[in-house]
Amino acid sequence: MKEITFTLNDETVRVTEDPLKRLLDVLREDLGMTGVKEGCGEGECGACSILLDGKLVNACMVPLGVVEGREVVTPEGLRETEKGKTLIEAFADTGAVQCGFCTPGMVMAAEALLEENADPSEEEIRQALSGNLCRCTGYDLIIKGVRAAAERGKELW
Amino acid sequence: MSKQISKAVRRVDAVDKASGRARYIADHDFGELLYARILRSERPRAVITGISKPEFPEGYYYIDARDIPEGGKNRIRIIKEDWPVFAEGEVRYIGETIALVVGPDREKVLELLSQITVTYEDREPATTIEEGLACKGGPIVGEDNLFGAYTLIKGDPDAAFKRAARVVEGTYRTGFQEHLYMETQGMVGTWEDGKLTLYASAQCPFYIRKSVAGVLGVEEAEIRVRQVTTGGAFGGKEHFPDVIATPLAVAVNKIHKPVQLIFDRDEDIPFTCKRHPSRITIRTALDARGNILGMDIDTVINAGGYESSSLIVLQRAILHGLGVYNIPSARVRGRAVATNTFPSDAFRGFGAPQGLYAIEVHMSQVARALGEQPAAFKRRYFIRKGDMTVTNATMKDNVILEEMFKAVDEMSGYTEKARAYENDPLRGIGIAFVNHGCGFTGNGEQEIIKSVVRMKRTGPHQAALYVSNVEMGQGLQTVLRKIAAKELGLDYTDIAYDNPDTDIVPDSGPTVASRSTMVVGYLIQECAKKLKDRWDEGIGVEAEQHYRHPEGLTWDQETFQGDAYPSYGWGINVIEVALDLVTYEVRTTGIWSAFDVGVPIDETIMAGQVSGGIIQAVGYAALEKCEVRDGMFYQRTMADYTIPTAVDFPEVKNVFLENPYPYGPSGARGAGELVFDAAAPAYVDAIQSLTGRNVYDLPVTPETIMGVLKR
Numbered sequence: 001m002k003e004i005t006f007t008l009n010d011e012t013v014r015v016t017e018d019p020l021k022r023l024l025d026v027l028r029e030d031l032g033m034t035g036v037k038e039g040c041g042e043g044e045c046g047a048c049s050i051l052l053d054g055k056l057v058n059a060c061m062v063p064l065g066v067v068e069g070r071e072v073v074t075p076e077g078l079r080e081t082e083k084g085k086t087l088i089e090a091f092a093d094t095g096a097v098q099c100g101f102c103t104p105g106m107v108m109a110a111e112a113l114l115e116e117n118a119d120p121s122e123e124e125i126r127q128a129l130s131g132n133l134c135r136c137t138g139y140d141l142i143i144k145g146v147r148a149a150a151e152r153g154k155e156l157w
Numbered sequence: 158m159s160k161q162i163s164k165a166v167r168r169v170d171a172v173d174k175a176s177g178r179a180r181y182i183a184d185h186d187f188g189e190l191l192y193a194r195i196l197r198s199e200r201p202r203a204v205i206t207g208i209s210k211p212e213f214p215e216g217y218y219y220i221d222a223r224d225i226p227e228g229g230k231n232r233i234r235i236i237k238e239d240w241p242v243f244a245e246g247e248v249r250y251i252g253e254t255i256a257l258v259v260g261p262d263r264e265k266v267l268e269l270l271s272q273i274t275v276t277y278e279d280r281e282p283a284t285t286i287e288e289g290l291a292c293k294g295g296p297i298v299g300e301d302n303l304f305g306a307y308t309l310i311k312g313d314p315d316a317a318f319k320r321a322a323r324v325v326e327g328t329y330r331t332g333f334q335e336h337l338y339m340e341t342q343g344m345v346g347t348w349e350d351g352k353l354t355l356y357a358s359a360q361c362p363f364y365i366r367k368s369v370a371g372v373l374g375v376e377e378a379e380i381r382v383r384q385v386t387t388g389g390a391f392g393g394k395e396h397f398p399d400v401i402a403t404p405l406a407v408a409v410n411k412i413h414k415p416v417q418l419i420f421d422r423d424e425d426i427p428f429t430c431k432r433h434p435s436r437i438t439i440r441t442a443l444d445a446r447g448n449i450l451g452m453d454i455d456t457v458i459n460a461g462g463y464e465s466s467s468l469i470v471l472q473r474a475i476l477h478g479l480g481v482y483n484i485p486s487a488r489v490r491g492r493a494v495a496t497n498t499f500p501s502d503a504f505r506g507f508g509a510p511q512g513l514y515a516i517e518v519h520m521s522q523v524a525r526a527l528g529e530q531p532a533a534f535k536r537r538y539f540i541r542k543g544d545m546t547v548t549n550a551t552m553k554d555n556v557i558l559e560e561m562f563k564a565v566d567e568m569s570g571y572t573e574k575a576r577a578y579e580n581d582p583l584r585g586i587g588i589a590f591v592n593h594g595c596g597f598t599g600n601g602e603q604e605i606i607k608s609v610v611r612m613k614r615t616g617p618h619q620a621a622l623y624v625s626n627v628e629m630g631q632g633l634q635t636v637l638r639k640i641a642a643k644e645l646g647l648d649y650t651d652i653a654y655d656n657p658d659t660d661i662v663p664d665s666g667p668t669v670a671s672r673s674t675m676v677v678g679y680l681i682q683e684c685a686k687k688l689k690d691r692w693d694e695g696i697g698v699e700a701e702q703h704y705r706h707p708e709g710l711t712w713d714q715e716t717f718q719g720d721a722y723p724s725y726g727w728g729i730n731v732i733e734v735a736l737d738l739v740t741y742e743v744r745t746t747g748i749w750s751a752f753d754v755g756v757p758i759d760e761t762i763m764a765g766q767v768s769g770g771i772i773q774a775v776g777y778a779a780l781e782k783c784e785v786r787d788g789m790f791y792q793r794t795m796a797d798y799t800i801p802t803a804v805d806f807p808e809v810k811n812v813f814l815e816n817p818y819p820y821g822p823s824g825a826r827g828a829g830e831l832v833f834d835a836a837a838p839a840y841v842d843a844i845q846s847l848t849g850r851n852v853y854d855l856p857v858t859p860e861t862i863m864g865v866l867k868r
Contacts, residue, residue: 034184035177037388039339040422044795047339075177084176092171095761098769099630100174101339101388107175122808129803133795135337135389136630138772139803141765 006067008033009077019065024048026064027074035075035104039133046132049105050074056112056131075104078111086153087111087145096145098136106132110146118157119150160815162643162823165761168635169650170386170628182343182358182385183419190345192263193220193408193418194270195401196256197428198248201284201497201788202294203277205246205255211272217260219273220408228374233403234367235396239298240463240500242372242403248277249297249462250499251789252428257404259416282497282788286436286459289494297462297495304460304493305468309475309547309717312486314442317451321442325523329439329515330854331837333783333790334432336504337800340388342429343419344401346409353409354381359398360390361667363625366659368399369406380406383658390629391773392503395669396465397430427793430502431783433458433470433493437515442486447527449538451486454478456512460493461500467493470501472598474508476721479547480516481558481590482538489547497788503669505773506830509593510837514855517589517838522851530575531842532588536562539590550711550720554727557816558590561729561751564812569731569749578846584746585847586733589838594722595827596672599712602723608704609663610680612641612688614696620645620688621653622681624665626673628656631829632762633673639758640678640822644685645692663701671726671827674758678822680704707820724818726831727753730771730839734847741859741866743844745775750811750835755818755826763828768809770832776801778837782856 003016008031015030024041027033027050039047041060048059051073052066078084087107090096097103106129113120113128120128125146126139134142150157173179210219222231222243231245232238244255255275260266281294289302296302318324345356353373357365362382370377382402387394405418420429436457442450456474460467475491524534539558543551565588566572574586596602611623622641628634634654642649655661665677684702691698712719733747750767757763780799784791792798817824837855844852848865 028183034180037181037340038183039341040795042422042794042796045339045422079176079178088172088175091175092167095165095168095171095765097168097171097174098632098765099339099387099389100170100179101181103175104177126803131802133339133800133802135339135391135773135800136769137765138768138770138801138806138809140768140808141761143803143808 004064004068006069007071009073015064017064019063021064022060023062023064023067024059027059033074033076037101037104039101046105046109047102049108049132051108051112054115056109075107078108083111083153083156086156087149090149090152091145094141094145094148096137096142102132102134106134106142110149114150114157160756160823162639163757163760165759166635166639166649168632168762169638170634179386181340181388182345182356185356185385187345187347187415191259191261191412191414191416192266193257193259193405193416194266195254196258196270196273198244198251198253198255200248200277200279201251201282202280203248204280205244205248205275206278207276209274211269213269217265217269218408218412219256219258220404220411221256224407224411226373226410229372230374233399234371235399235465236469237464240465242407250497252499253462254404257408259408259412284496284498284785284788286434286457286494289459289496290457297497302495304464304495305471306492307472307475307717309489311545311547311549312451314451314453314486314488317442317486318453320444321450322445323443324440325443325526326440327519327522327851327853329437329518331435331511331514332855333434334504334777334781335426335783335798336391336393337798338389338391338393341420341422341425342397342401344398344405345415345417346405347415348409348413352379352381353406354383355402355406356383356385357398357402358387358394359384360394360627360629360669362657362659363664364396364667365398365402369402372403373406373410381660384627384656386656387627387629391505392507393429394629395503395667397502423794426798427790428499430465430500432504433460433467433501433508433511435474435511437511439515439519441519441523449484452484454487454489456489456491458493458511459496459498459501461496461498463500465500465502467501469598470508474512476547476594476598477509477512478516480513481540481592483540483544484538487547498785506833507670509830510834513591513834514838518841521842521845525845532562532571532575535590546721548721549718553720554725555816556727557753557814558727561727561753561814564814565729565731565749565751568810568812569747571731574733575846583736585843586731587839587842587846588729588731589835589842590729591831591834592725592727593671593827593831593834595724595726596676596722597670598721599714599719600706602676602704603706606666606704608665608677608680609701610665610677610684611663611699611701612684613699614688614692615653616696618647619651619653620647623662624677625657625662626665626668626677629668631766632759636674636758636762637678637681640681641685643823644682645689671830674825675821675827678825679820682822723820724826726826726828728831728835730835732836732839732843734843736847741863743862745806748807748809750809751814752811752831753814753816754828754831755821756815756824757813758823758825763813764811766828767811767832771809771836772801772806774833774836775806775840778840778855779857782858
């Protein structure tokens with residue numbers, strides 16, 4: 001057990017836990033961040049996507065100890081921001097959401113993309129989302145959702 | 158879209174889901190939970206000779222058949238009661254439930270599980286269709302290893318083959334397919350106010366209630382099932398939840414504390430039901446001019462160790478055996494064979510995709526054997542209104558396949574490309590035509606399901622609807638609200654529709670078989686009309702609607718003669734491919750579709766169904782390999798079992814053609830499975846166009862293509 005301090009959605013948190021515990025479990029169970037979903041537990045599906053110092057990572061592959069002193073953003077944090085709201089509204093309006101289990105992770109991946117490239121092409125969006133699996137949509141309407149967010153959020157990214 | 162109802166609205170669940178607020182089974186707080194893990198058979202076929210367990214600490218439980226209360230039964234009520242809750246003496250497949258280990262600390266539960274040793278006396282397993290048919294190791298069921306067999310006869314197939322100048326034959330095989338819903342199987346059982354309550358990620362709350370009541374030997378009303386937001390299902394949460402609800406209920410019934418049973422992904426892939434593998438042989442009798450005289454179709458599906466819903470799946474496979482064609486004479490035989498693999502069960506399409514795959518690829522091969530373009534050949538045999546179906550009833554639908562073909566041909570350039578690619582070794586284009594029977598087969602809706610829906614006025618401009626059908630991603634919570642709102646003249650957001658709770662809602666049937674929009678939606682439409690008539694009686698007034706079979710339909714469940722389905726959805730897919738000669742990888746360069754779903758209730762929701770269904774089906778055709786080795790699924794993780802990602806396939810370009818169905822809400826037909834049916838045969842037809850050679854089996858991997866080209 002060790003005390004780990006990091007920034008979670010703009011607030012400082014301290015967790016006393018095994019530093020090898022998966023960040024996914026710490027976020028979901030210790031900190032109540034259930035917007036982070038477990039889809040596979042092996043870094044394949046992206047349902048547990050979060051931002052770690054602005055980079056998209058799978059929380060199931062990150063041991064808690066790694067985040068010491070670093071900045072973590074989950075869907076709970078992103079949804080409070082203008083960028084997050086723009087993405088969520090765009091996803092809702094374009095029909096990008098079906099069962100929804102992959103969606104918070106998709107929104108995180110879209111945010112990471114738009115930070116790097118505010119005006120991505122369809123191909124660039126497909127590449128950026130290729131680490132996030134969806135079994136419902138066939139991806140077409142998710143791609144439209146990201147495009148819509150980019151257009152609506154020209155001032156944001 | 159011309160109709161107001163087709164105009165897209167924002168889904169009611171979209172913002173909660175996208176923002177991470179929606180709570181799935183693993184996200185709910187049940188307070189102090191116990192955790193359950195399944196002790197599973199490690200052998201495909203064996204007699205259990207002993208089970209040695211470590212000492213269980215206080216608060217930890219080993220739950221097995223001995224914990225089923227008196228009056229209960231160690232069998233799951235699915236269709237037939239053959240599948241045991243807990244294995245007794247023998248095991249028929251790897252992964253069969255032997256016991257549950259339950260306790261407060263997850264790590265300790267896993268440790269106890271690892272310390273249990275089961276000893277077996279192995280029997281020789283049969284794991285393939287051929288081994289099952291040959292009764293390898295002796296029959297698993299009956300004397301011939303068949304759960305059931307059927308034969309449909311139309312016209313005089315024997316005479317057709319006697320007259321034939323030529324016979325074209327092919328055998329088509331499809332493999333297991335894993336649903337890979339993004340949320341794994343999961344359930345929590347609690348004891349609330351003296352009542353066993355199950356919170357489930359599931360499609361059919363009343364199926365679970367029925368199964369659990371049978372196992373515990375209590376009245377169904379003594380069990381409460383509450384569906385929670387479900388992260389995808391595709392048929393995988395139709396019957397399989399019964400297989401986990403029943404042992405869980407036995408545990409909760411004994412312990413009287415909340416118990417959670419949620420699968421990790423590395424349990425969910427190897428130890429849940431999959432799509433039935435199939436082997437279908439088709440022989441076509443042709444006259445000297447190349448006209449089809451008749452067909453003989455032999456369909457076998459691998460049912461696995463227990464029957465589950467395999468016979469109903471088999472029925473749908475053979476009822477779709479002739480596809481969209483009016484074949485003058487036909488014999489369609491079907492058998493569901495027992496093997497020692499995990500029992501196969503429902504998966505989007507429910508047997509139809511296997512039957513349609515075989516007939517579509519075969520028809521293309523017959524066309525090519527005759528030197529004709531597949532689409533031109535197939536179109537000559539399109540069934541029309543009034544023609545005889547395989548069950549000797551007239552087709553009641555107004556079939557608009559020709560208009561649909563024109564629309565998809567214009568979008569895709571199919572006809573010209575098919576001609577151009579005949580001499581292009583690097584490109585190919587394929588087409589497939591399908592229909593999909595909506596709702597339960599025959600008189601199932603009338604005789605078995607008997608749906609009831611209820612509505613209530615809840616405010617000055619508000620109403621609530623009560624049904625047992627679930628939102629699992631397909632958009633039902635928005636679609637049924639739109640249907641109700643239209644009749645009541647309200648906004649769809651003024652209609653309440655909660656996740657079903659069997660203590661509250663009437664049984665409007667399971668969320669399966671492309672029935673929820675067409676059948677339940679129609680009941681909601683009619684119920685809303687009744688409620689509107691009584692609206693002025695004030696807040697609290699209720700209306701109820703019972704299922705009534707459309708008039709003019711007949712069905713004999715003994716002989717399988719009559720109207721197999723009240724109506725069909727219709728579809729065409731065109732798929733274009735290009736070959737990379739270095740890697741033998743095929744890139745899909747275009748996907749086009751045309752669908753007749755009557756009237757789409759919401760064009761965006763339907764567009765989501767189309768893209769999602771087609772991409773799931775090209776995954777089935779091109780990527781999703783699921784092999785059995787030593788009785789065990791060889792692909793066990795998401796890294797091994799690969800589904801399409803965002804970069805694997807291009808955008809699906811689709812058009813809907815309106816063709817209202819009088820007994821569907823605003824004219825809608827079923828659509829959820831139809832959208833899966835055509836892509837696999839269209840993909841294989843494209844590979845045939847590319848290679849100029851016949852392809853028979855799914856999935857078509859780069860190795861398959863290399864093999865085909867070297868032939």
